[in-house]
Amino acid sequence: NLDRLLPILKAAPVVPVLIIEDFHTAVPLARALIAGGLTALEVTLRTPAALDCIRAIKGEVEGANVGAGTILNPKQFDEAVAAGSTFLVSPGASPKLIAHANGSPVPLLPGVATAGEAMTLLEEGYGAAKFFPAEQAGGANYIKALASPLPGLVFCPTGGVSLKNAHTYLSLPNIVCVGGSWVAPAAAVAAGDWAAITALAREAAALKGV
Ligand code: 3PG
Numbered sequence: 041n042l043d044r045l046l047p048i049l050k051a052a053p054v055v056p057v058l059i060i061e062d063f064h065t066a067v068p069l070a071r072a073l074i075a076g077g078l079t080a081l082e083v084t085l086r087t088p089a090a091l092d093c094i095r096a097i098k099g100e101v102e103g104a105n106v107g108a109g110t111i112l113n114p115k116q117f118d119e120a121v122a123a124g125s126t127f128l129v130s131p132g133a134s135p136k137l138i139a140h141a142n143g144s145p146v147p148l149l150p151g152v153a154t155a156g157e158a159m160t161l162l163e164e165g166y167g168a169a170k171f172f173p174a175e176q177a178g179g180a181n182y183i184k185a186l187a188s189p190l191p192g193l194v195f196c197p198t199g200g201v202s203l204k205n206a207h208t209y210l211s212l213p214n215i216v217c218v219g220g221s222w223v224a225p226a227a228a229v230a231a232g233d234w235a236a237i238t239a240l241a242r243e244a245a246a247l248k249g250v
Pocket of ligand 1: 057172198199200201219220221222
């Protein structure tokens with residue numbers, strides 16, 4: 041799982057978290073983000089169009105590593121894999137979902153917010169997790185405190201992360217990347233302002249880790 045996830049998560053400091061309402065915006069949005077240097081894209085399964093968006097990005101956008109987010113159960117896991125997702129993200133880690141993901145060729149980034157949840161994932165052989173909801177759960181100080189007792193896990197904080205606080209997370213030794221929706225504001229997507237989105241992506245791609 042980790043061997044397949046790390047190259048995807050390490051490709052850029054930020055993974056855009058996308059809630060795509062209009063199917064027709066999926067391909068230009070993905071192209072705009074990739075033009076700015078963000079190649080791993082998380083399309084959340086929160087809209088009816090999400091699976092079609094994943095298929096379209098996978099088929100039409102060169103250089104995209106398109107993943108599916110908000111995977112809550114095995115059915116969504118399988119649908120997202122069938123649509124061509126190269127990675128899967130979930131807000132938490134239910135036993136059913138983890139059992140289902142074991143043995144899948146497509147890697148899962150499950151969510152955690154506590155040391156206990158992180159230990160469960162370590163027991164299952166995971167080396168990377170989403171820290172969610174990052175700012176609300178305690179922010180950079182909180183995840184920093186988990187680095188020493190849990191050296192076997194790296195995290196992708198998501199939830200309330202923005203250009204303002206991303207660098208604080210990225211400077212920590214147990215952070216591999218951050219996720220966030222700020223690089224694809226709904227208004228810019230609706231207006232088709234792809235240049236603005238490329239500019240936001242470029243700014244995010246320039247963030248540096250340790
Ligand atoms: C989410 O699941 O909605 C993500 O965590 C994105 O959060 P954000 O909108 O605060 O970036």
